[in-house]
Amino acid sequence: MSSKRIAECAGVAEGTIFRAFPDKNALISATLAHAFDxxxxxxxxxxxxxxxxxxxxxxxxxxxxxxxxxxxxxxxxxxxxxxxxxxxxxxxxxxxxxxxxxxxxxxxxxxxxxxxxxxxxxxxxxxxxxxxxxxxxxxxxxxxxxxxxxxxxxxxxxxxxxxxx
Incomplete structure (x- = not known):
């Protein structure tokens, strides 16, 4: 899934995601950490x-x-x-x-x-x-x-x- 599509699904601008996460792997890692916490x-x-x-x-x-x-x-x-x-x-x-x-x-x-x-x-x-x-x-x-x-x-x-x- 593209970062643009992730941003659309999250209801935020693509730039917003990359202000919080340095790259797509960091975003996925944070998502997994939250889900499996x-x-x-x-x-x-x-x-x-x-x-x-x-x-x-x-x-x-x-x-x-x-x-x-x-x-x-x-x-x-x-x-x-x-x-x-x-x-x-x-x-x-x-x-x-x-x-x-x-x-x-x-x-x-x-x-x-x-x-x-x-x-x-x-x-x-x-x-x-x-x-x-x-x-x-x-x-x-x-x-x-x-x-x-x-x-x-x-x-x-x-x-x-x-x-x-």
């Missing part, structure tokens, strides 16, 4: 920390994560398909670092409930995020059932009961 997601997850209901907190986190993955999926696919390599002097986006920050926020969200889990909060957070990510691609489960599967497993309540002697 994990800070808004982390802040949204932290905002539900005070609720006493762990299921509510995790279901809210699932909605936040689902929105993030859905919003970023088309951009990720476009980048992969375009062959575009954004060259910068400093890394703009480290997906591992972003995912670690998000995972840490989810683990922090449930740390006070650690004694009720069989696994550490960090592992529960990783499982939840993995399920949200995979579910975003294939929609196996409704959003609200992801938390139930992570917390309760896949056995029905009847199957979990001990057989009578």
């Amino acid at each position: 994990p800070a808004p997601t982390i802040e949204s997850i932290k905002a539900v920390a005070g609720d006493p209901d762990v299921r509510f907190r995790l279901k809210t986190a699932v909605r936040i994560l689902t929105r993030r993955f859905r919003d970023n999926a088309p951009l990720m696919m476009s980048l992969r398909g375009s062959g575009l390599a954004v060259v910068t002097t400093t890394p703009v986006f480290d997906p591992r670092e972003a995912l670690t920050g998000i995972s840490d926020a989810v683990a922090e969200l449930i740390k006070d409930d650690a004694d009720s889990f069989r696994l550490p909060p960090e592992t529960v957070a990783s499982l939840l995020i993995s399920m949200v990510f995979f579910n975003n691609r294939s929609e196996i489960l409704p959003e609200d059932q992801i938390v139930d599967v992570v917390l309760d497993g896949v056995l029905s309540p009847e199957a979990k009961k001990e057989p009578a002697c």
Whole structure:
């Protein structure tokens, strides 16, 4: 896409773009950094920390994560398909670092409930995020059932009961 077309889509003059960015690569890098910035997601997850209901907190986190993955999926696919390599002097986006920050926020969200889990909060957070990510691609489960599967497993309540002697 030409810088002229980018300016038209942004509703600004082409010169305005180049007063803010030295070149097209810098503009694309800044756009990607903004789109993939994990800070808004982390802040949204932290905002539900005070609720006493762990299921509510995790279901809210699932909605936040689902929105993030859905919003970023088309951009990720476009980048992969375009062959575009954004060259910068400093890394703009480290997906591992972003995912670690998000995972840490989810683990922090449930740390006070650690004694009720069989696994550490960090592992529960990783499982939840993995399920949200995979579910975003294939929609196996409704959003609200992801938390139930992570917390309760896949056995029905009847199957979990001990057989009578």
